[in-house]
Amino acid sequence: MRYTATNITTFVMFMFTLWVIIGRFRSKPDASWPLFYYLGVVAYHQYLPSRLNEYLIYTGTIAALMMRFEFLGGFFGWTVRFIEFICLVLLAYQFISLTFR
Numbered sequence: 001m002r003y004t005a006t007n008i009t010t011f012v013m014f015m016f017t018l019w020v021i022i023g024r025f026r027s028k029p030d031a032s033w034p035l036f037y038y039l040g041v042v043a044y045h046q047y048l049p050s051r052l053n054e055y056l057i058y059t060g061t062i063a064a065l066m067m068r069f070e071f072l073g074g075f076f077g078w079t080v081r082f083i084e085f086i087c088l089v090l091l092a093y094q095f096i097s098l099t100f101r
Helices: 005-026 033-047 054-066 074-099
Strands: none
Touching (some): 005 033, 005 074, 033 054
16 A cells, blocks of 8 residues: 555545444434535545445435435335445445555
């Protein structure tokens, strides 16, 4: 791994992704702070285009926005949480693979 600004930024985004994954299990599902994380991911994607999968970013963002609604519960709420968890895990994999490339 070379210590460049891009690699360090990518590793910081990886650490933030792990923080969001852990925080999603510890906090309420309607917390607002993961939306700031997704804002950072979209900014990272705009700064370094074609490094991350766009569909993964926007699917996770939409799932986080849908979890803010109060009417989500039962199977539909669980499905949205699972989709966001899968998106976060895949984003973490992409960040760590970009860091140690």
